[in-house]
Amino acid sequence: xxxxxxxxxxxxxxxxxxxxxxxxxxxxxxxxxxxxxxxxxxxxxxxxxxxxxxxxxxxxxxxxxxxxxxxxxxxxxxxxxxxxxxxxxxxxxxxxxxxxxxxxxxxxxxxxxxxxxxxxxxxxxxxxxxxxxxxxxxxxxxxxxxxxxxxxxxxxxxxxxxxxxxxxxxxxxxxxxxxxxxxxxxxxxxxxxxxxxxxxxxxxxxxxxxxxxxxxxxxxxxxxxxxxxxxxxxxxxxxxxxxxxxxxxxxxxxxxxxxxxxxxxxxxxxxxxxxxxxxxxxxxxxxxxxxxxxxxxxxxxxxxxxxxxxxxxxxxxxxxxxxxxxxxxxxxxxxxxxxxxxxxxxxxxxxxxxxxxxxxxxxxxxxxxxxxxxxxxxxxxxxxxxxxxxxxxxxxxxxxxxxx
Numbered sequence: 001x002x003x004x005x006x007x008x009x010x011x012x013x014x015x016x017x018x019x020x021x022x023x024x025x026x027x028x029x030x031x032x033x034x035x036x037x038x039x040x041x042x043x044x045x046x047x048x049x050x051x052x053x054x055x056x057x058x059x060x061x062x063x064x065x066x067x068x069x070x071x072x073x074x075x076x077x078x079x080x081x082x083x084x085x086x087x088x089x090x091x092x093x094x095x096x097x098x099x100x101x102x103x104x105x106x107x108x109x110x111x112x113x114x115x116x117x118x119x120x121x122x123x124x125x126x127x128x129x130x131x132x133x134x135x136x137x138x139x140x141x142x143x144x145x146x147x148x149x150x151x152x153x154x155x156x157x158x159x160x161x162x163x164x165x166x167x168x169x170x171x172x173x174x175x176x177x178x179x180x181x182x183x184x185x186x187x188x189x190x191x192x193x194x195x196x197x198x199x200x201x202x203x204x205x206x207x208x209x210x211x212x213x214x215x216x217x218x219x220x221x222x223x224x225x226x227x228x229x230x231x232x233x234x235x236x237x238x239x240x241x242x243x244x245x246x247x248x249x250x251x252x253x254x255x256x257x258x259x260x261x262x263x264x265x266x267x268x269x270x271x272x273x274x275x276x277x278x279x280x281x282x283x284x285x286x287x288x289x290x291x292x293x294x295x296x297x298x299x300x301x302x303x304x305x306x307x308x309x310x311x312x313x314x315x316x317x318x319x320x321x322x323x324x325x326x327x328x329x330x331x332x333x334x335x336x337x338x339x340x341x342x343x344x345x346x347x348x349x350x351x352x353x354x355x356x357x358x359x360x361x362x363x364x365x366x367x368x369x370x371x372x373x374x375x376x377x378x379x380x381x382x383x384x385x386x387x388x389x390x391x392x393x394x395x396x397x398x399x400x401x402x403x404x
Contacts, residue, residue: 037226044309045219049212058320063211064279065323069316070214071275074221076299076311078268081225082261083297084306085234087241088138089146091293092153095133096126096266098160098288100273102167105174105283108198112184113176115198115205115213119274126270127263134262138255141244153293160285173284198278210279217275218312221268226308228264237261241306298364302371304378313379318364325363328356 047054051069052061060066075097083089100122107118137148160168168174178195197204205213228234240247240254247254277283286292295318303314333349333356340348355363375381 037230040308041219041223041226044222048215048219051215052208052211059324060320063207065319066211067214067275067279068319068323070211070218071272071279072296072299072315072319073218073312074214074275075269075272075296076303076315077221077225078265078272079296080300080305080307080311081228081237081268082265083300084311085229085237085241086258086261087244088141088258088262089297090137090149090262090265091146091290091297092133092137092149092151092156093265093269093296094288094290094292095153095156096130096269097273097276097292098156098283098285099129100126100270101277101283101287102160102174102273103270104274104277105176105281108176108182108277108281109174109180110183112182112190113196113198114184115200115278117184118198118278119217119271122270122274122277123267124270126273127267130263130266130269131259134259134266138258138262150290150293153288153290157285157288157290160288168283168285171285173282175282198281205278214275214279217271221271222308222312229308233257233260298368302368302378304380307378307380310378310380317367317379321360321364321367325356325360326358328360330357 048070051066052063055061055066060069075093079090079093103125104118104122107121111117133149133152137145137152140148161171176195182190197206199205200209200213203209236257240257244254273283273287276287296315299314299318300311301314302317303312304310330349330353333352334345337345337348353359355366371378375385377384
């Protein structure tokens with residue numbers, strides 16, 4: 001389509017009539033693409049696939065942490081389709097993350113250690129679960145919708161933790177074992193006598209192969225999000241976010257669009273949950289806790305609600321802080337400040353120690369406060385301000401020459 005809302009957030013405010021103009025009608029609006037879209041996808045793919053190189057100087061060039069960047073980037077992208085595009089804030093998306101993990105591990109146990117089967121089943125099960133929860137929750141809006149999703153997530157957590165122990169294995173968690181049947185593997189003569197790791201048609205998804213498997217899925221998820229945003233469906237979601245009451249008064253049925261967005265968002269969460277099981281074949285009820293739902297909210301707000309790159313950046317920043325700051329302890333801090341006199345060294349360690357290690361959430365809280373106060377649009381707003389200032393300075397520098 002000729003008018004891509006990728007390059008500007010002004011598309012958020014389009015009216016329902018504009019959203020249904022012939023320019024963006026039907027599948028043509030979904031499948032069409034501008035040159036800037038392809039450029040963005042190419043740059044994003046290059047950045048994701050080369051993360052081991054340019055993140056190594058800050059201590060994040062390891063497959064384990066990079067896998068988390070990719071997995072939670074997918075989780076945040078899906079959440080942003082609901083919250084950022086339509087304005088509906090869910091506090092229960094961890095239920096779909098946990099459901100995807102349980103579904104993937106059950107596929108490992110019953111059918112095969114091939115990750116493709118587990119991922120597909122995780123997406124389908126999470127989508128069906130999201131359809132059931134969304135159908136009920138979307139009967140309300142605003143804070144009532146948020147509380148309903150939180151209630152469903154907590155019920156799911158309690159069911160997984162205590163009631164459905166034959167399926168979830170309770171607090172111990174569900175994991176693969178030597179006695180699992182794995183019928184498809186047996187059918188093709190795959191040796192199942194020992195504990196195996198998930199694979200992609202024979203390629204074990206541990207270490208760097210595991211990261212690149214997650215990275216490719218992140219790129220595909222980003223591409224799909226871009227296509228959704230530029231489609232008639234995406235423009236309708238932005239119109240609902242802009243003024244849902246006006247759309248209802250004109251007789252436009254908004255609930256089917258919101259339910260579709262809720263289900264798609266839940267399927268993204270199921271994909272992320274399945275990938276967590278692929279990188280570590282274990283599913284526990286802790287992935288369904290309300291704190292996990294709160295994390296994805298923070299990721300999206302931190303990066304930039306309603307933007308494309310913001311949720312991915314927010315997820316990476318949060319997981320980096322969790323990995324790096326939580327690993328610091330007083331011994332590390334003493335070594336970091338050993339160039340100072342003993343008294344001053346102890347003072348600095350005493351001041352900083354509460355913000356690292358187990359207290360790294362304090363650092364996250366301070367960062368979140370600063371972003372909300374000074375950059376309400378998230379990190380992406382900071383990028384826009386810097387690029388805008390650079391363009392203004394560059395324009396001011398070339399202005400005198402224009403008169404000659």
